[in-house]
Amino acid sequence: MSTLFALGLAGFFSGVCASLGIGGGFVLLLYLTAIAGTPQLEAQLVNLIFFLPIGGFSLGFHLKNGLVEKSVLLPSILGGVFGVACGAILAGWLSDRGVSKLFALLILAVGLRELFFSHPKQAGSGWEEFLLYGQEPDRKPR
Secondary structure, three states, X not given: OOHXXXXXXXXHHHHHHHHHOOOHHHHHHHHHHHHOOOOHHHHHHHHHHHHHHHHHHHHHHHHHOOOOOHHHHHHHXXXXXXXXXXXXXXXXXXXXXXXXXXXXXXXXXXXXXXXHOOOOOXXXXXXXXXXXXXXXXXOOOO
């Protein structure tokens, strides 16, 4: 498989996952670091650049479909900005290998949580019913 085709395929799956809100950057980072051999910090830079247009498109579609909970935007954005500042400082202190290990621990923690801890059923978008039974979810704007 050619490198450009593999990168395009990784970009496609990253975009699909990003638009679903399930971590497209995770898919791209795994491809870049584990398969393409890109150093962790360089892969993170590529991931951030990738996220800008993908996040914009996803946000537009989600807004159009009434899937954005607007009341949480400001606190989420402020928390994210603070997190970015802290993460940038931390990345400056850690080696590339240290960042990779921290990323691996984060993936492990999230994976263990998903495997072993139950999640309460959310009164949600109804997408589970759509995927399982073909019933269109209720799309009331929030």
